[in-house]
Amino acid sequence: MNYRILIADDHEHARKAMRMILSEDDRFTIVGEAKRGDEILPLTEQLMPDMILMDIHMPGLNGLEATRQVKEQFPYVKIVMVTVSDDVTNLFEAIKNGAQGYLVKNLNPTIWLSYLHALATDTATMPQEIANRILAEFTGVKSANDHLLTPREQEILTRVAQGLSNREIANELIISEHTVKNHLKNIMQKLHLNNRVQLTRYAYEQGFMGGNT
Template structure:
């Protein structure tokens, strides 16, 4: 039996919240536990409701979604956050993901893709979006990269997986490449997130760039 996912919706527009509820209600394992209309309310409701997943609008009154995401992830790093927006402004989306969000959904994109995407988010199996990857490259192109971090505690296998994640491979592709099970890949990813105190695959890629793992890629 699949475990239920507790979801909170954060958006200041009632129609947008209703639309998201309609989509989420199509999946029996998704359980909407609450709603919030501002960034501050989102932070408060997270503490009260302890959702597994938050759908967070970027443009909110009083505290925008990026800042609310940063505050929530600093206190509750295990809560997954997906930004939901009408704009595909890569700067805002990249900042949100740097602040800990696991991914993003565009409101005008086909809604049939939402549920598979959110399930992949919950399984830590969403490959890095190409525009986001390009933004990472641009951010670090003018920085001196550390050639190698000999002090990190990563195993050889974890370093391999870190590099493959940073190159945009999914869990299934990593499993095939390394000839190990997807379950083993997930366990290694879980260890990577814990050891490096990171929240998502983009932050793993950022770490890989910063520490020179991709210098020969």
């Protein structure tokens, strides 16, 4: 399947770098580019991309607000925030506004392509490098909601916080990937969360970090 990509960044060198990375994978087609935040919504309506690579800081409208506007009108569009900063506040604000992913510009291009493809096919987890940076920022006590989770569910949530994929969690816990998916569904229902991105954020916020339980 081919995925239509809209690039939104006010810096030409950044757009060029993203074009070069995406050109390495024929599953991605760049359908347009936005240089200002206030161009993104009209271009989305015109071009109907599958995914937007969205810079956070742009003239006219910042990427966080542009994300909110796009997701209100075009909820199917997957939005990946692309930034030079790995500021955790930016990450959570982006997720709150509807973004599905977050990439730091200095990550290895191979990580970019594998992550974007996983995101396009709804199998993405946060890149390990970003997960490690975010985990380093968080300390704290687990919330009162955690008593709702079984020991196995807490084991899985811990590994979500470590940035592991469903397959990696299954291999580590010696269970099937299908079982992992069912556990994740149960966890999200118990915590009133809607998707893995929200689950990942919850895991970070509640201190599910560190090693195996």
